[in-house]
Amino acid sequence: MADKDAYVNDGGDKVQVSSTSASNEDGLKLIRDAARSLPPDAVKNLLSNGVCGRCIFWLFSIHQHLLPCPSISSSALSAILRESAETEGGVADHPNNLDSVKELEEVEVCKICLGIMQFVYCDAKEMLAKKGSAIDFATTIADVVKLEGHQIESFSLELSLPPIIVDNEESIWSYMKKTYESKPWYREQFPSQRITIKDFLRLSLTNPLEMLLDVKSNPSSFHIRLTYKLSDASPNEQLISKGNECNKRRKIDENDDLKKHGNVEGHEFRKRSSNELGDNKFGGLTFPLEKVSRCCSLIIQCYRTSIYIGGRYLKYSRKVSQTRWIIDDERMGEASVEEIVGGTILPICQGDSYKFHAAGREDIDVRMLGTGRPFLVEIQNARQVLSEVLIKDIEKKINSTETKYVRVKNLKEFGSQGWALMREGESEKQKQYVAVVWISRPLDDNNVQTVSSLKDIQILQKTPVRVLHRRSSLVREKIIHWMKIERIAGSSQYFLLHLCTQAGTYIKEFVHGDLGRTHPSIGSILGCRAEILQLDVTDVKMDSFQS
Amino acid sequence: MTEQNTTKSHKNPEIPDQETLHPGTEQNPMIENKQGGGGEEEEEELKRLLVPNVEDLPLSPPSAIESNFTTYFLTDFLYPGNDQYVHRHANGLCIIGLAPYHVAFKDELGISKVSFDVGKTDRSTIKVTGKRKKVMCFLKFVECCVKGSLLEVNERLIEHPQLLNSSANREGYIAIIMPKPQDWLKAKALMLSFEEYQKLRETC
Secondary structure, X not given: OOOHHXXXXXXXXXXXXXXXXXXXXXXXXXXXXXXXXXXXXXXXXXXXXXXXXXXXXXXXXXXXXXXXXXXXXXXXXXXXXXXXXHHHOOOOOOOOOOOXXXXXXXXOOXXXXXXXXXXXXXXXXXXXXXXXXXXXXXXXXXXXXXXXXXXXXXXXXXXXOOOHHHHHHHHHHHHXXXXXXXXXXXXXXXXXXXXXXXXXHHHHHHHHHHHXXXXXXXXXXXXXXXXXXXXXXXXXXXXXXXXXXXXXXOOOOOXXXXXXXXXXXXXXXXXXXXXXXXXXXXXXXXXXXXXXXXXXXXXXXXXXXXXXXXXXXXXXXXXXEOOOOEXXXXXXXXXXXXXXXXHHHHHHHOOOEEEEEEOOOOXXXXXXXXXXXXXXXXXXXXXXXXXXXXXXXXXXXXXXXXXXXXXEEEEEEEOOOHHHHHHHHHOOOEEEEEEEEEEOOOOOHHHHHHHHHOOOEEEEEEOOHHHOOOOOOOEEEEEEEEEEXXXXXXXXXXXXXXXXXXXXXXXXXXXXXXXHOEEOOHHHHHOOOEEEEXXXXXXXXXXXXXX | OOOOOOOOOOOOOOOOOXXXXXXXXXXXXXXXXXXXXXXXXXXXXXXXXXXXXXXXOOOOOOOHHHHHEEEEEEOOOOOOOOOEEEEEEOOOOEEEEEOOOOHHHHOOOOOOOOOOEEOOEEHHHOOOOOOOOEEEEOXXXXXXXXXXXXXXXXXXXXXOOHHHHHOOOOOOOOXXXXXXXXXXXXXXXXXXXXXHHHHHHHOO
16 A cells, blocks of 8 residues: 555664554554654654653653554554654754764663563563564463453453562653753643553553453453563662662763662552652662663463352261361262362362362261251352353252262352351351250150250360360350250150250260260250260351352 | 261252242242241151151160270289279270279278379369379379370369269269370280170189
C-alpha cells in the first residue's frame, strides 16, 4: 500500500507499522499527532538517553492514545517519536544536549522500564523474548492460559514488578521537573498526576487479553500472574543501593544531576505529583544514564484460587477412618472419608490437589449417621468451574460408590468464608450419640428413670489412657446435656443409650469410666460395671451446613 | 467394644436438584429438610441402623481393658509377695497395679490406707516428670515393676483405699507409666500371662 502514514523512517529503513485496516490507520494518525504535540527537545533528550517510546508517552500522560492500537511495535513507536522530534526540531537550546549531532541508537533496553513496556524479557528458559507489540505479548500470555486448560469466565491480571521501577519513575519525574520546569509547555504538557508503569502495563494488556481469551477482566478467582525480576543488578541499581558513596560516577552538573536521598520503596499503585518530589526522598538515576545491560526475567503463571465445596457426610462403616491413616506404608482401615470424598471431587474439578476438613471427627469404629458431619474440601487450581449441575454430579458419584461406606448430602459451593464457618462450629456445638451399652447386672426401670432425669450434668474427664501418649494429661470438664435409655428387646443387660453432650466429650470413657478417670460415668451412676459395644454419632449441630 | 459388621446395603435414592426442594414435594427422604417434611422415613432408616441384632450380642462382652490392653503379671518383684500386673496399651502406656495374690491382700481386713509418701516428698503433689519413682503402699514398699517415666499416680486411692480391695485391676490401679521400648522388652521377658500366674500361685 502506498499510504505514507503506514511507514515510518527508522534510521533510514522504512518500517511498516501496522496492517491495512482503517481503524488502525486512524489510531496510527492519533499516535502521530500525539507524538508531534510533544516538545521536541525533551523527546530527543529522552530518546538519546535510552528511554523507550512507550515510556515517553507514559511520561507525558498521552499513553491512552496507544491503547486502541495494540499492534503497534515498540520500535515503530520510537521511530515515530524520533521522526516528529527531528522534523519539528530547531536549534536545541539545552546546553548539554548533543543529540542533534550524535547518532541515535536503537534503545536495546529502556532505562526506565527495563524492557517491561517494550515487551522485552528473559523467559522461563532464559531466552530473550521480544514481543514488539501489546497484541503479540498478550498472545504469548493467552497461549499459556490455553495450555493450562482452565475453563474461565473472567480473569484477574496480577503484576509483580521489581521495586526499582518505582525508583526509576520517581527519578525521571524529578529530572523532568528540574530540567524543564521553566519551559512554557511544562505546566500544560507535563501533568502533575500520572499513573504508575505497573498500571500502564495493566492497561496495555487488559483489552488485548480480553479479546484473545474472550472473557472480561474483573476481580476473578482466575489469576494470570506476571512476575518480573531483575536478571542481575544493573549498574544503576548498584548506584541506588549504595547511595551517596558513588559520587565519582556522577556528573556534577546542575541540570543533569540528581542526588540520591532515600530508600527503595514498595511498588503499590500511586499517583504522585511532581510538586511533591522536591520534599520527598527518592531514588536517583543520573543523566546521561548508564546503559542497562539486561532486561527483566518474566514468569507467566495462571491459576485459579482455591474453590471450596462442602456439605455433610455420613459414614456407614466401622472400618473406614475419617482421614487418610497410614503407618509405615500400611493403610489402617479399609478406606477414608477424606479419600472417598476428596478423591472423587478432585478429578471432576480437574484440580491440582485437595485438602479435607471436617467439623470434628469420629473414631474409625464409630459410624457417623443421622444428619451427618459438616465437611469442607478445598480444591487447588481447579480447571473446571463449578456449576449446580456439576455439584449434583459430584454428589451422585460419591453416593453411588460401590462400597457404600460414605454418603454426602447438602453439597454446595462455599466462598472463602467456608473455613470460618467450620471453625465456628467445631468446638462450641453439641453432639448427639447412640451407644450400645452392657452392664454387669440387669437393668431396672429405676435406672431408666434416673438416667432420663439427669440434665446438664458436669463430668470430669482425665485424658483417656488411649490418647495419653500423645496428649497432655489434663482434666476436662464436660457437660452431658441429656440422656435416654432405650431398652433392647430380648436383653436385660444390653440397652441403647442416647445422649447429647458438649463437643469434645469422650463418650466411650463416659460409659466404661476409663479406670475411674472419668467421673461420673454410666457405671458409677448405675452402680455397676458398664461396657460400651458400639458407638454411633447421630447429630452434629451446625447451622451453616444445613440445607 | 467388639467389632460389628455394619456395612449394610441400603437404597440409594435419586437426589433431586437442591434448588427446587420444597417441603411438600420432597422426594428424597435421605436429604435433611429444615421444615421436617419427609424426615419420618429418615428416622426409620436411622433407627434400623442403630438397633443391634440381639443374636449378635455376646452374653458377656469383653471389658474395655480386655479389648484394648494386654495384661501381664510379675511375681515377687524385688521381694517376696510383691506380685504386680501390667495392662499394656497398644500406644505403649502401662497401667500398673497389685496382682490378686499380692501380699498386701493377705490381710483379712483389707487395705485401709494408701499414701504416696516417699521420704520427704509426697508423690501426689509432684508434677509428672522424671524417671523411676518409688511408690509406697500401706506398710509395704512397692516399686513399680516396669521402669519408665511416671505419668500418673492414682490419687483416688488416698480417698478410697477400698478400691484396692474391690477392683485392684481396674479403678484400683496404682500408676500409669510410659516405658522406653527397650526397658519394656526387658521387663516383658520376665512376665507371665494370667493363666501362668494363676497356675503358679495356686500351687503354692
